[in-house]
Amino acid sequence: MNSQSWHIEARHFLLPKSGYTLNECEDAIGINTSALRYAVADGATEAFDSQTWAHQLAHSWVTHEPPALALEDFRSWAADEGQRLHSSWSGLRLSWYAQEKALGGSFAAFVGLQFEMLNGSPPRWQAIALGDSCLVRCRDEEIREALPLADYESFNAAPLLLPSLGSMQEAALSHTAVRSGMVEQGDVFLLLSDAAAAWFLLMSLKRDPARSEFETLLASAREEELGRFFDEQRLSGRIKDDDIAIIRIAFELNAHPET
Amino acid sequence: MYSVQITRSNPTCIILLLDQSGSMADPFGGDKETRKADYVADVVNHTLHDLVIRCTKTEEVRNYYYVSVIGYGRKVTPAFGGPLLNRRLTPISEAAEYPLRIETRYKRVSDGMGGSLEMPVRFPLWILPQADGGTPMCQAFEQVREILEQWLAEHPGGFPPTVLHLTDGESSDGDPEEIGREIMSLQTEDGPVLLFNCHISSQRSSKIEYPISGKSLPDGFARTLFQISSPLPENFLAAAAQLGVRAEPGSRGFVFNADPSSVVQFYEIGTSLTGMKPYMWMDAQ
Numbered sequence: 001m002n003s004q005s006w007h008i009e010a011r012h013f014l015l016p017k018s019g020y021t022l023n024e025c026e027d028a029i030g031i032n033t034s035a036l037r038y039a040v041a042d043g044a045t046e047a048f049d050s051q052t053w054a055h056q057l058a059h060s061w062v063t064h065e066p067p068a069l070a071l072e073d074f075r076s077w078a079a080d081e082g083q084r085l086h087s088s089w090s091g092l093r094l095s096w097y098a099q100e101k102a103l104g105g106s107f108a109a110f111v112g113l114q115f116e117m118l119n120g121s122p123p124r125w126q127a128i129a130l131g132d133s134c135l136v137r138c139r140d141e142e143i144r145e146a147l148p149l150a151d152y153e154s155f156n157a158a159p160l161l162l163p164s165l166g167s168m169q170e171a172a173l174s175h176t177a178v179r180s181g182m183v184e185q186g187d188v189f190l191l192l193s194d195a196a197a198a199w200f201l202l203m204s205l206k207r208d209p210a211r212s213e214f215e216t217l218l219a220s221a222r223e224e225e226l227g228r229f230f231d232e233q234r235l236s237g238r239i240k241d242d243d244i245a246i247i248r249i250a251f252e253l254n255a256h257p258e259t
Numbered sequence: 260m261y262s263v264q265i266t267r268s269n270p271t272c273i274i275l276l277l278d279q280s281g282s283m284a285d286p287f288g289g290d291k292e293t294r295k296a297d298y299v300a301d302v303v304n305h306t307l308h309d310l311v312i313r314c315t316k317t318e319e320v321r322n323y324y325y326v327s328v329i330g331y332g333r334k335v336t337p338a339f340g341g342p343l344l345n346r347r348l349t350p351i352s353e354a355a356e357y358p359l360r361i362e363t364r365y366k367r368v369s370d371g372m373g374g375s376l377e378m379p380v381r382f383p384l385w386i387l388p389q390a391d392g393g394t395p396m397c398q399a400f401e402q403v404r405e406i407l408e409q410w411l412a413e414h415p416g417g418f419p420p421t422v423l424h425l426t427d428g429e430s431s432d433g434d435p436e437e438i439g440r441e442i443m444s445l446q447t448e449d450g451p452v453l454l455f456n457c458h459i460s461s462q463r464s465s466k467i468e469y470p471i472s473g474k475s476l477p478d479g480f481a482r483t484l485f486q487i488s489s490p491l492p493e494n495f496l497a498a499a500a501q502l503g504v505r506a507e508p509g510s511r512g513f514v515f516n517a518d519p520s521s522v523v524q525f526y527e528i529g530t531s532l533t534g535m536k537p538y539m540w541m542d543a544q
Contacts, residue, residue, distance in 0.1 A: 019268050049317045094318065096381055097355050100308075101315040241264055 006123055006183070007252045008115070010038070011221050015230055015244040026051045027193045027245035030058030036115040036123075037062040040133045040245045042193040044107035044161055048098070053085055053106035053164055061112045069114055069126045075173055082164040105165035109133040111148075111191050113249070115183070123251070125189065126180040130172065132159040133245075134197035136190045137181075141212075143204055144187075148177035152201040155194055188215075189249040195242035199233065210238070218248050260450035261492040263418045265323050265532060271418040272325045272348065272410045273310070273530060274403055275303055277386075278426035279332035284390035285427075285461040288519040295427055295459055296388035298519060303328060306526045307385050311355040320352040327406055328385070331399035333392030339385055347406055358383035396430035400438040407445050407452060419446060421453045423529040425522070427460060429480045439487025453492070455512030456484045457525040466517055469499065469510035481515050488513035491528070498531030499524075 010033070016025040026043035028051075041058040043050030060081055061068060068077035082105070089102055109131025116124045127135045129148045132155055137145040149155060160175045192200055203211040210233065217226040233239040265271050283296035307326065314321045327348045330338035337347050342357040362384060365377040407420055422442065445452045458481070467475060473485040488511040491499065499506040502524050512529065514521050 017266070019266070045316075046313055048315065051317075092318075095355070096361055096383065097311050097315045097320060098318050100312055100381060101317075241266075 005254050006117070007254050008036070009219075009250045009252075011218055011248045013218060013223060013226055013244070013246045013248075015227055017243055018231070018234060018241050020243075024051075025243045025245075026054055027243040028054040028058040029245050029247060030060075030062040030112075031247065032062035035062065035067070036117070037067060037112070038114075038191055038247045038249060039110065039112040040191040040193055040247060041111075042109040042131070042133050042243065042245065044109075047107040048101040048104060049085070049089070050106045050108055052088070054108040056081055056085060057108055057110050057162070061110070067114050067126075069112070069128055069178070071128075071173070071176055071178055074128055074176060074178075075169070078162060078169055078173065079166050082166050082169065085164045105163055105168065107161035107163050109159060109194060110162050111135050113189060113191060113247075115249070121182070123183040124180065125183055126178075128176060128178050130176045131161045132194040132197065134192050134194075134201075135179075136192065136197070136200060138188045138190065139184060139186045143201070145179070145181070146201065147179055148175075149197065150201070152198045152205065155198040159194070183251050185251070185253045187251045189251075191245075191247040193243060193245040195240040196244045196246055199239040215248075218246065219250065261419065261453075261494065263416065263447075263449040265418050267321050267323060269417050270323050270325055270350075270414070271532065272327070272407070272414070272420040274327040274329065274406060274420065274422045275306065275526075276399055276403055276422060276424040277303065277328065277330045277338060278394060278396075278428070279330040279338070279389035279391065280394040280428065280431075281332070281391055282394075282427055283332070283388075287459065287461060289463070294388065294390065295461065296390040299425055299459070299522065300384075300386055300388040302522055302526055303386055304382070304384050305523075306530055307354060308383055309527075310351055310530060311383075314351050315355070320355040322350040322352050324351045325349065325410070326351055326354055329399060329402055329406075330386070330389055331395050332389060335395055335398045335402050338389070340387060343385070347402075348410070354385060358385050359387070360384055393431035394426065394428050395432040396426065396435045397433045397438055400435055400442060404438065404442055404445070407442065411445055411447060411452075414447065416448050418532065419450045419452050421455070421529060421532070423455050423457070423526060425457045425459065425525070426484075427458070434483065436483050436486055439483075443487060443489055450492075451489065453489045453495075453512065453529075454487060455491075455525070455529050456488045457514045457517050457522060458484060459522060460516045462516070464516045466521055467515040468504065468517075468521060469506040470513065470515075471507065471509045471511070476515060484515070485511055485513050495528055495531055498528045502527060504528065 028041045030039040039058045039061045041054040043054035068074045111129040111133040113127045234241045287295040328338040341359045362382045363379050364382040366380045367375050473482045476482050
């Protein structure tokens with residue numbers, strides 16, 4: 001007789017725009033290994049303090065209890081986070097233009113993913129996403145699921161994002177995508193900020209060998225090589241020169257002989 | 260073409276070329292109190308404000324744009340005042356630091372109970388209205404060409420510069436077609452310089468916006484401006500559509516007999532640029 005257990009392997013990768021430092025990167029990654037919770041947020045460059053907003057969203061979401069997975073919970077969590085961000089600005093002495101900019105608040109795309117280990121059945125996954133940071137679920141090199149965007153042509157310069165201003169959140173939240181399912185043997189989950197998501201969807205559609213190379217480098221955590229890989233993709237114009245945030249979570253079912 | 264990303268290391272240049280001749284003192288938009296020069300100065304100040312805010316990153320203004328405002332009337336000269344006096348081209352961060360002054364104006368907003376109330380808003384001024392002298396359009400274009408040639412030598416791989424020209428009348432120093440075409444032939448590796456023209460009038464004549472052909476234009480002057488107006492690139496067409504303005508592939512960046520709202524839209528579309536979301540300020544008018 002054999003017993004079975006699920007092996008989970010998580011990798012992440014963060015790369016700023018060309019010529020920028022990691023400190024200037026407006027994409028953020030949140031990982032809570034013990035809770036099996038993962039998030040990517042992408043701050044809108046044109047908004048005020050969006051780097052802080054993206055970091056706050058990614059880090060807070062993976063540690064928040066109970067997890068903000070249902071739309072109602074997400075709404076209440078986002079409202080609290082927006083207030084926290086705006087409170088952090090209240091003591092600042094800002095120039096006229098920074099004050100003007102702050103009036104509009106911050107914006108970020110967000111995608112969060114949670115796994116729940118279940119006795120006697122495969123793990124359950126639940127995802128919530130708003131904007132153009134995406135979850136892609138793959139198996140055997142095929143895309144099984146992609147949200148909130150599934151087509152590389154859907155990415156544009158003015159995506160719907162999560163605003164920090166409470167008065168603007170309701171309209172945006174109506175576009176939130178919520179999805180769940182059961183993990184299957186060989187599933188690979190990718191959380192990707194917009195440039196990487198659009199690129200990955202296009203490479204998959206074209207069955208371009210660059211996709212396999214990317215997955216090999218990412219799965220084996222060869223970060224420097226992956227950085228050079230994306231530099232080349234940028235130089236050849238195949239991917240937009242934008243910040244890149246990626247989390248990869250792979251599931252394998254291991255069989256153990258029972259004693 | 261027109262697809263290079265605008266970054267601090269690869270900025271673009273925006274030139275606002277303004278007719279400041281004596282006729283700009285005439286009333287505009289059916290309001291005897293508002294002179295053309297006053298209205299246009301307000302729109303240009305709004306446009307500069309919009310560009311500053313777009314480039315603001317928390318406490319820093321990033322130099323995605325270098326801006327120039329050139330006025331022509333009694334003389335052809337940079338229109339910035341204060342510490343930026345005589346500056347032909349300035350990084351947007353310096354424009355942010357040195358407006359001439361910041362006024363408080365009032366914006367009417369909904370009070371949430373079916374009425375409205377006036378909210379104070381900051382209104383930075385970089386240029387003041389001017390209306391004096393003739394219309395030396397050719398000389399003005401010459402100055403624009405000099406600025407562009409220097410810029411292009413230093414930024415050959417950037418998003419092509421944009422020139423937004425506003426006038427209320429015919430050139431008084433010759434035919435601007437040749438120099439206009441020369442400006443349109445300048446280019447970066449990402450495409451030719453964009454020259455857009457907006458003509459305003461005190462007459463209540465029907466306006467012609469972003470035409471595809473010059474056939475419907477009323478006279479030779481209008482046709483000349485049409486000839487020296489660049490076709491709107493795709494991303495500018497998207498900005499026009501967002502504003503509800505009818506423009507289609509092949510439409511030139513040209514408005515004839517513009518009314519006040521067309522002037523606002525002209526600057527909004529002309530500064531929309533690639534990948535940068537237009538910042539809506541029209542409701543502050």
